[in-house]
Amino acid sequence: MRLIDADRFLSQIEDQYMEHDITREKYMDLEDRIMQQDTVNKVTPKEFRDRMKALTEESTPEEFHITADEYMCEVLTELGYGEGVAIFDGTEKWYS
Numbered sequence: 001m002r003l004i005d006a007d008r009f010l011s012q013i014e015d016q017y018m019e020h021d022i023t024r025e026k027y028m029d030l031e032d033r034i035m036q037q038d039t040v041n042k043v044t045p046k047e048f049r050d051r052m053k054a055l056t057e058e059s060t061p062e063e064f065h066i067t068a069d070e071y072m073c074e075v076l077t078e079l080g081y082g083e084g085v086a087i088f089d090g091t092e093k094w095y096s
Contacts, residue, residue, distance in 0.1 A: 043075050062095045069093070 043051075051071060055064050073085045 042078055048075060065095050066093075 052068060055067050055071070059067060073088065076082075077085045
């Protein structure tokens with residue numbers, strides 16, 4: 001299951017709305033759809049465990065850390081921790 005970064009997506013849509021690229025009605029519709037999806041699309045602990053296990057089996061250690069970081073950020077964002085994830089995303093990453 002691919003999770004969306006609802007906070008980031010809404011921010012982009014809001015920017016488009018502020019620049020008059022989309023109507024307020026379209027903005028509100030998109031926001032409503034994302035919020036509805038937010039209550040349905042949460043990853044379960046088993047799904048998280050299974051995905052992390054699969055990542056360890058299908059990637060090199062470096063690939064695992066890159067992909068796992070991305071996946072954990074998606075899960076955290078989906079759970080409402082988007083602001084903290086944005087801080088993490090804004091930092092320099094180093095993988096050997």
